[in-house]
Amino acid sequence: xxxxxxxxxxxxxxxxxxxxxxxxxxxxxxxxxxxxxxxxxxxxxxxxxxxxxxxxxxxxxxxxxxxxxxxxxxxxxxxxxxxxxxxxxxxxxxxxxxxxxxxxxxxxxxxxxxxxxxxxxxxxxxxxxxxxxxxxxxxxxxxxxxxxx
Amino acid sequence: xxxxxxxxxxxxxxxxxxxxxxxxxxxxxxxxxxxxxxxxxxxxxxxxxxxxxxxxxxxxxxxxxxxxxxxxxxxxxxxxxxxxxxxxxxxxxxxxxxxxxxxxxxxxxxxxxxxxxxxxxxxxxxxxxxxxxxxxxxxx
Amino acid sequence: xxxxxxxxxxxxxxxxxxxxxxxxxxxxxxxxxxxxxxxxxxxxxxxxxxxxxxxxxxxxxxxxxxxxxxxxxxxxxxxxxxxxxxxxxxxxxxxxxxxxxxxxxxxxxxxxxxxxxxxxxxxxxxxxxxxxxxxxxxxxxxxxxxxxxxxxxxxxxxxxxxxxxxxxxxxxxxxxxxxxxxxxxxxxxxxxxxxxxxxxxxxxxxxxxxxxxxxxxxxxxxxxxxxxxxxxxxxxxxxxxxxxxxxxxxxxxxxxxxxxxxxxxxxxxxxxxxxxxxxxxxx
Numbered sequence: 001x002x003x004x005x006x007x008x009x010x011x012x013x014x015x016x017x018x019x020x021x022x023x024x025x026x027x028x029x030x031x032x033x034x035x036x037x038x039x040x041x042x043x044x045x046x047x048x049x050x051x052x053x054x055x056x057x058x059x060x061x062x063x064x065x066x067x068x069x070x071x072x073x074x075x076x077x078x079x080x081x082x083x084x085x086x087x088x089x090x091x092x093x094x095x096x097x098x099x100x101x102x103x104x105x106x107x108x109x110x111x112x113x114x115x116x117x118x119x120x121x122x123x124x125x126x127x128x129x130x131x132x133x134x135x136x137x138x139x140x141x142x143x144x145x146x147x148x149x
Numbered sequence: 150x151x152x153x154x155x156x157x158x159x160x161x162x163x164x165x166x167x168x169x170x171x172x173x174x175x176x177x178x179x180x181x182x183x184x185x186x187x188x189x190x191x192x193x194x195x196x197x198x199x200x201x202x203x204x205x206x207x208x209x210x211x212x213x214x215x216x217x218x219x220x221x222x223x224x225x226x227x228x229x230x231x232x233x234x235x236x237x238x239x240x241x242x243x244x245x246x247x248x249x250x251x252x253x254x255x256x257x258x259x260x261x262x263x264x265x266x267x268x269x270x271x272x273x274x275x276x277x278x279x280x281x282x283x284x285x286x287x288x289x
Numbered sequence: 290x291x292x293x294x295x296x297x298x299x300x301x302x303x304x305x306x307x308x309x310x311x312x313x314x315x316x317x318x319x320x321x322x323x324x325x326x327x328x329x330x331x332x333x334x335x336x337x338x339x340x341x342x343x344x345x346x347x348x349x350x351x352x353x354x355x356x357x358x359x360x361x362x363x364x365x366x367x368x369x370x371x372x373x374x375x376x377x378x379x380x381x382x383x384x385x386x387x388x389x390x391x392x393x394x395x396x397x398x399x400x401x402x403x404x405x406x407x408x409x410x411x412x413x414x415x416x417x418x419x420x421x422x423x424x425x426x427x428x429x430x431x432x433x434x435x436x437x438x439x440x441x442x443x444x445x446x447x448x449x450x451x452x453x454x455x456x457x458x459x460x461x462x463x464x465x466x467x468x469x470x471x472x473x474x475x476x477x478x479x480x481x482x483x484x485x486x487x488x489x490x491x492x493x494x495x496x497x498x499x500x501x502x503x504x505x506x507x508x509x510x511x512x513x514x515x516x517x518x519x520x521x522x523x524x525x526x527x528x529x530x531x532x533x534x535x536x537x538x539x540x541x542x543x544x545x546x547x548x549x550x551x552x553x554x555x556x557x558x559x560x561x562x563x564x565x566x567x568x569x570x571x572x
Binding site (some may be wrong): 081086087088089090091092093094096097121 | 355357358359360361362363364426427
């Protein structure tokens with residue numbers, strides 16, 4: 001009886017802590033480390049929006065980081081996510097990958113995850129993490145749609 | 150009276166042989182509790198036994214109820230402690246609930262600034278006026 | 290044609306051509322574009338090339354390997370209009386006017402031996418030819434060069450005339466007006482920094498080489514008199530080199546020029562170095 005009680009107690013404590021600590025899905029990806037490590041750094045701008053609407057698409061999570069001078073560090077961490085990606089689209093300019101996106105494995109509830117990136121001169125650039133019920137075509141619309149004059 | 154005594158005697162013998170049912174044991178306990186001193190001398194030792202058992206049962210029942218309450222109190226205390234610890238952790242992790250921007254280490258919750266910075270990041274990632282990926286659709 | 294339709298056709302074409310399981314490339318020509326499909330046990334790669342000036346340029350590539358699809362667009366291909374570098378704006382002024390004086394040394398304020406009135410001296414000029422080139426990819430640094438023509442008027446103190454590399458004083462015949470005039474053809478070369486998108490802020494530092502010609506002196510003693518003109522009576526350094534600087538916003542700029550070599554040298558050894566500060570307009 002006492003052993004059963006102790007087991008139940010441990011399960012309750014564990015489940016509460018798990019709910020507290022494991023907040024978002026991108027924490028399991030390299031990009032989660034990018035946000036936590038560089039999000040509050042000087043020279044960087046981080047934005048987080050939850051359950052928002054962007055360019056007519058409903059997003060569960062939108063998180064972005066624009067940075068300066070730390071491009072090589074970001075690139076190293078993003079390589080890990082690239083290995084796990086299901087689909088990769090990249091733009092190569094003069095032999096250098098300058099921008100693109102990774103479609104990561106979907107979550108258990110069918111929510112898609114995307115990592116978008118862009119590299120500029122002098123180690124600056126941007127990374128964006130998006131979670132939502134979006135197809136790759138929707139990502140193209142959000143991010144790469146032509147400006148209407 | 151003699152009939153009752155005979156019946157009780159039979160029940161005692163059955164009890165000592167370990168053959169009594171719960172109801173019969175209940176009956177014996179009631180008899181010894183209510184009889185007072187009006188019992189044969191040879192049964193006084195038995196009265197002591199049934200009286201002890203009655204007290205132990207009451208104590209056991211009281212302890213069971215108390216034990217259950219104690220476990221629930223423990224659960225509640227632990228849960229409260231976890232929640233009290235978790236809330237500051239969650240607040241610290243998220244900074245502020247809802248949408249926010251961190252610019253040079255400073256948190257900003259102004260929705261206009263947050264949206265503006267989000268759009269700027271999208272602009273950096275976007276190819277701009279050249280629909281590079283749409284080139285895929287141009288392959289004819 | 291959508292990309293999905295395109296790849297469906299690829300698959301059908303593969304089936305039609307009975308592609309072998311081993312690593313052989315299959316090449317298709319579709320509307321002057323070459324499509325190469327390479328398949329082996331590990332990966333499938335589709336590459337699209339376009340012919341430009343008889344050269345094959347890779348435009349697109351798709352690879353399937355280990356359950357991962359990788360698509361790459363190669364910028365610079367005819368499919369994608371190349372994003373031009375930021376245009377570097379020419380910064381030499383189309384028209385300029387300012388003060389042009391003479392001093393006795395580079396960055397030297399003294400001009401007492403020269404007997405000049407720098408406050409009344411001036412110049413005017415135009416830049417008929419301008420060339421520009423970008424030095425950096427972001428278009429912020431570049432070089433501006435060109436050809437300028439200017440006319441300088443250096444006024445002398447009253448009663449002083451330049452004659453044969455000598456400043457002569459005619460106290461009893463004070464001149465009402467006397468000045469030296471010469472023209473220059475100048476080739477500046479300036480390294481500029483520019484910033485801004487629509488209205489550009491810029492600043493630049495450089496040098497210029499100039500040819501000075503037609504130096505003459507004009508003076509008159511009386512208001513009613515005509516000017517006396519004395520030409521080519523002194524030794525002038527025709528070739529000269531200057532230090533140039535300008536700073537401007539949009540079409541307006543301030544410029545400054547200081548000669549590194551003298552215009553002429555007086556018999557007593559005093560050298561005359563031109564300098565100029567003025568306003569320029571870029572049209």
